[in-house]
Amino acid sequence: MxxxxxxxxxxxxxxxxxxxxxxxxxxxxxxxxxxxxxxxxSVIEFCKNIVLAGVGSVTxxxxxxxxxxxxxxxxxxxxxxxxxxxxxLAELCSDSLKDFxxxxxxxxxxxxxxxFDVDFFHKFDAVVISSCSLSTxxxxxxxxxxxxxxxxxxxxxCRDSCGEIFVDLQDYIYNKKKEDETIECHIEYPTxxxxxxxxxxxxxxxxxxxxxxxxxxxxxxxxEGRSRGxxxxxxxxxxxxxxxxxxxxxxxxxxxxxxxxxxRLLKGRTEFPPVCAIIGGILGQEVIKAISxxxxxxxxxxxxxxxxxxxxxxxxxxxxxx
Amino acid sequence: xxxxxQQSAIEGAKVLMVGAGGIGCxxxxxxxxxxxxxxxxxxxxxxxxxxxxxxFLFRQSHVGQSKAKVARDAVLxxxxxxxxxxxxxxxxxPDFNVDFFKQFNVVMNGLDNLDARRHVNRLCLAxxxxxxxxxxxxxxxxxxxxIKGKTECYECQNKPAPKTYPVCTITSTPSKFVHxxxxxxxxxxxxxxxxxxxxxxxxxRSSDSSSSSEQVEDVFEHKKGEEIEQYARKIFDHxxxxxIELALxxxxxxxxxxxxxxxxxxxxxxxxxxxxxxxxxxxxxSAAGDMTSVSAMAxxxxxxxxxxxxxxxxxAVFLEALKLFLSKREKEIGNLSFDKDDQLxxxxxxxxxxxxxxxxxxxxxxxxxxxxxxxxxxxxxxTTNAVIAGLIVIEAIxxxxxxxxxxxxxxxxxxxxxxxxxxxxxxxxxNKSCYVCSETPLTLEINTRRSKLxxxxxxxxxxxxxxxxxxxxxxxxxxxxxxxxxDEGEVANYAANLEKVLSELPSPVRGGTILTVEDLQQExxxxxNIKHREEFDEEKEPDGMVLSGWTxxxxxxxxxxVSADNGASTSGASQAASTMPEDDDDLxxxxxxxxxxxxxxxxxxxxxxxxxxxxxxxxxIKRKAEEIDGDNENDIVMLDDGNISKKGEA
Numbered sequence: 001m002x003x004x005x006x007x008x009x010x011x012x013x014x015x016x017x018x019x020x021x022x023x024x025x026x027x028x029x030x031x032x033x034x035x036x037x038x039x040x041x042s043v044i045e046f047c048k049n050i051v052l053a054g055v056g057s058v059t060x061x062x063x064x065x066x067x068x069x070x071x072x073x074x075x076x077x078x079x080x081x082x083x084x085x086x087x088x089l090a091e092l093c094s095d096s097l098k099d100f101x102x103x104x105x106x107x108x109x110x111x112x113x114x115x116f117d118v119d120f121f122h123k124f125d126a127v128v129i130s131s132c133s134l135s136t137x138x139x140x141x142x143x144x145x146x147x148x149x150x151x152x153x154x155x156x157x158c159r160d161s162c163g164e165i166f167v168d169l170q171d172y173i174y175n176k177k178k179e180d181e182t183i184e185c186h187i188e189y190p191t192x193x194x195x196x197x198x199x200x201x202x203x204x205x206x207x208x209x210x211x212x213x214x215x216x217x218x219x220x221x222x223x224e225g226r227s228r229g230x231x232x233x234x235x236x237x238x239x240x241x242x243x244x245x246x247x248x249x250x251x252x253x254x255x256x257x258x259x260x261x262x263x264r265l266l267k268g269r270t271e272f273p274p275v276c277a278i279i280g281g282i283l284g285q286e287v288i289k290a291i292s293x294x295x296x297x298x299x300x301x302x303x304x305x306x307x308x309x310x311x312x313x314x315x316x317x318x319x320x321x322x
Numbered sequence: 323x324x325x326x327x328q329q330s331a332i333e334g335a336k337v338l339m340v341g342a343g344g345i346g347c348x349x350x351x352x353x354x355x356x357x358x359x360x361x362x363x364x365x366x367x368x369x370x371x372x373x374x375x376x377x378f379l380f381r382q383s384h385v386g387q388s389k390a391k392v393a394r395d396a397v398l399x400x401x402x403x404x405x406x407x408x409x410x411x412x413x414x415x416p417d418f419n420v421d422f423f424k425q426f427n428v429v430m431n432g433l434d435n436l437d438a439r440r441h442v443n444r445l446c447l448a449x450x451x452x453x454x455x456x457x458x459x460x461x462x463x464x465x466x467x468x469i470k471g472k473t474e475c476y477e478c479q480n481k482p483a484p485k486t487y488p489v490c491t492i493t494s495t496p497s498k499f500v501h502x503x504x505x506x507x508x509x510x511x512x513x514x515x516x517x518x519x520x521x522x523x524x525x526x527r528s529s530d531s532s533s534s535s536e537q538v539e540d541v542f543e544h545k546k547g548e549e550i551e552q553y554a555r556k557i558f559d560h561x562x563x564x565x566i567e568l569a570l571x572x573x574x575x576x577x578x579x580x581x582x583x584x585x586x587x588x589x590x591x592x593x594x595x596x597x598x599x600x601x602x603x604x605x606x607x608s609a610a611g612d613m614t615s616v617s618a619m620a621x622x623x624x625x626x627x628x629x630x631x632x633x634x635x636x637x638a639v640f641l642e643a644l645k646l647f648l649s650k651r652e653k654e655i656g657n658l659s660f661d662k663d664d665q666l667x668x669x670x671x672x673x674x675x676x677x678x679x680x681x682x683x684x685x686x687x688x689x690x691x692x693x694x695x696x697x698x699x700x701x702x703x704x705t706t707n708a709v710i711a712g713l714i715v716i717e718a719i720x721x722x723x724x725x726x727x728x729x730x731x732x733x734x735x736x737x738x739x740x741x742x743x744x745x746x747x748x749x750x751x752x753n754k755s756c757y758v759c760s761e762t763p764l765t766l767e768i769n770t771r772r773s774k775l776x777x778x779x780x781x782x783x784x785x786x787x788x789x790x791x792x793x794x795x796x797x798x799x800x801x802x803x804x805x806x807x808x809d810e811g812e813v814a815n816y817a818a819n820l821e822k823v824l825s826e827l828p829s830p831v832r833g834g835t836i837l838t839v840e841d842l843q844q845e846x847x848x849x850x851n852i853k854h855r856e857e858f859d860e861e862k863e864p865d866g867m868v869l870s871g872w873t874x875x876x877x878x879x880x881x882x883x884v885s886a887d888n889g890a891s892t893s894g895a896s897q898a899a900s901t902m903p904e905d906d907d908d909l910x911x912x913x914x915x916x917x918x919x920x921x922x923x924x925x926x927x928x929x930x931x932x933x934x935x936x937x938x939x940x941x942x943i944k945r946k947a948e949e950i951d952g953d954n955e956n957d958i959v960m961l962d963d964g965n966i967s968k969k970g971e972a
Binding site for chain 2 (some may be wrong): 005008011012015016018019020021023041045048049052053072073074075076077078079080082099101102116169195216270272273274275276277278280281282284285291295296298299304306308309310311312313314
């Protein structure tokens with residue numbers, strides 16, 4: 001044990017969840033620090049979940065000024081221009097989240113995510129980023145990896161009624177109880193770079209179409225110099241062309257990336273609140289697992305599509321040998 | 323998604339939510355964000371501290387207020403333009419009748435108990451309104467679409483139900499800690515503080531000693547002038563010492579079992595506490611709100627509810643808690659029933675269960691753990707509820723669009739199966755012999771020359787068929803009904819019928835008779851074929867009657883609910899201890915998730931999926947590759963009564 005016991009107040013508040021994951025896990029949670037960047041629907045859901053669960057602190061980063069569009073799947077900020085005008089999304093969400101659980105410190109970190117250095121990320125146990133470009137995601141992932149401490153790294157992307165979570169826990173060791181004995185499990189994760197550049201031939205059989213389609217859309221945004229989600233149905237012909245090029249280069253059948261799916265993903269900024277709740281819920285659970293060391297963490301992608309209703313785990317991309 | 327058409331379906335819908343707890347809070351939020359504009363929500367509960375870790379619409383300052391109303395106000399803050407109507411009421415209230423249900427396009431349940439779910443199921447069937455049923459326990463969850471004539475109803479399949487234990491296991495031969503908790507809570511606690519006159523029920527003495535209950539009464543009676551310290555020690559010695567000695571004298575019992583050890587106060591080196599310390603806030607009344615202010619743990623300086631107590635500590639807690647009840651809460655004695663939120667009651671039950679466990683060589687448990695067992699606390703985390711609420715809304719939208727072929731039942735699993743953490747399957751078909759949705763008659767074997775109408779109503783119509791205001795008819799003769807509009811003559815007539823043996827009713831009920839049983843509020847009616855039978859096995863058929871053709875509730879090992887229904891039965895030692903789950907905010911899983919993946923055995927998944935494994939009948943799986951969007955890679959797992967097979971894969 002860590003020596004510090006849960007207070008009476010904590011035991012009362014967290015009673016039902018301690019019955020699920022135990023007092024030790026709760027203690028570890030209450031000492032953890034989480035960085036969250038890009039506060040759209042699924043990430044807001046995630047924030048709610050970990051603040052309720054009782055992490056030590058949550059640091060919010062999102063300097064965007066609030067607009068009506070940013071609030072479509074946001075239950076933290078009232079859609080009242082008198083309230084939100086002139087304030088950043090992080091500031092407003094922070095005010096509201098603090099209220100959810102007085103035992104969690106919620107604060108705001110201003111600044112551009114891509115400008116933070118390794119020392120900055122070192123302060124956190126888990127980093128969750130969303131609403132940023134692929135290159136920013138990769139660079140934050142690398143910085144987390146450079147830190148001496150193991151930082152759990154997650155990216156989230158929800159477009160229309162589809163969602164993706166990526167997880168990098170680096171070298172993750174945890175104990176698993178089987179029958180009466182405890183076994184030590186060791187999982188090695190690839191980086192985001194490694195995971196998205198896996199040759200398509202090497203992918204698991206019947207890999208989720210979302211994995212492929214999202215790579216095409218991401219590549220499209222990168223090539224066109226668009227920011228994340230800055231796409232529309234009008235881009236379909238161009239993206240079909242890109243799909244063909246990528247499929248040809250990877251000798252992959254184009255039919256694995258259907259037009260209907262691409263069309264939906266091109267509505268990059270639309271969020272479907274039920275999907276945000278699902279993605280934010282799964283992500284919350286994964287972060288709680290990684291911090292508490294309780295439960296099998298998912299490796300390394302999770303996909304959900306409301307069209308077929310499946311929530312699928314894919315294990316993609318091998319870590320480079322050291 | 324065809325967003326314009328979908329959005330107008332959502333905006334034009336009028337929906338009913340039943341339950342504003344763990345799932346309810348998440349659901350109300352997600353509905354509002356998704357564009358629903360007319361939401362009605364019913365919940366009879368008020369907010370408690372242990373809700374706050376997941377029912378995120380509630381704050382500390384709301385404790386004690388109506389869940390439905392606070393949830394409404396909280397959601398209107400971020401979606402001020404919509405209409406939310408809250409009802410702080412029981413869904414079983416007569417106001418919520420079939421006409422009330424008919425105004426909605428879809429009903430969504432976020433309930434915590436079987437009884438209310440059955441009730442809503444019947445109202446949805448009667449009003450023809452689609453129902454979306456859901457449940458979570460820990461990391462497991464389930465969402466089901468139930469539409470009359472298209473899918474199964476809530477009562478088509480067996481449900482996990484409270485675990486019951488044979489009385490002799492509880493009274494004489496406990497082998498698990500839970501048996502000791504049941505004993506402490508349902509026998510000892512009820513005996514000490516519950517209504518008097520229940521002496522025959524579940525005697526705290528060994529059931530083998532059939533003799534005088536008078537002597538027992540004497541022991542438990544707190545005589546005037548008797549020092550409470552002395553009384554407490556007397557009770558201790560009687561239940562942990564004398565009763566065990568008595569049980570030991572029946573040697574047959576212990577031939578194949580370890581013998582228990584009697585424990586007497588004097589054997590345990592208890593440090594006597596000085597006369598009870600001032601404890602908590604003095605001068606307060608004994609209102610329910612300050613039940614936690616009196617605590618034996620506080621007096622004894624025990625702080626951590628997760629600690630295991632030694633025999634010495636358990637003994638000290640037992641004696642102290644008993645004394646505190648007698649000195650501080652005297653007025654409540656005689657009317658108390660165990661309440662998991664009553665700190666002193668939990669302390670007493672924990673200590674008593676542990677002392678009994680010590681006698682029987684059973685491992686001890688902390689107060690925290692004991693509270694979970696005794697209170698039948700359902701494990702709950704926010705994330706599962708959030709996921710389940712998202713899935714409910716997705717199904718609700720399909721229902722509004724009448725997208726029948728895409729309805730799914732979805733399981734949220736703890737460990738992925740066939741790569742899936744969220745596993746959709748096609749909804750089950752209705753059970754053709756379901757007595758609720760198919761009008762298939764039930765069969766009741768009963769001794770028509772000995773059983774009274776009252777027995778039939780209490781044990782079958784209310785307890786098993788879940789009717790609250792039944793009407794019973796034979797051909798066109800009314801044998802029984804309830805209601806405000808009855809005249810005095812009818813009331814007297816029905817009261818007299820209750821006490822009559824079936825074969826002597828004005829319209830006699832005998833073998834071959836077909837009874838019609840109806841609940842007017844639920845608009846639910848079924849037929850019962852009566853079969854006369856002379857003898858019943860007291861052990862196996864304690865009701866003295868056997869109903870077949872209905873969905874027998876199955877024992878659920880995991881969420882074992884263990885309390886006896888105080889005073890409900892006087893039928894003696896063969897009566898098993900059982901109850902309905904205590905209300906909490908969340909609820910249990912209903913059906914085990916399907917097993918998929920060709921190489922896995924049925925048992926391997928059900929065994930790892932916690933509560934789900936508890937449901938008795940594992941549906942067998944038929945997998946079928948179905949073509950949904952033009953290719954054959956989107957297989958859907960189908961659950962079926964057949965064997966495992968896989969069709970259609972190229």
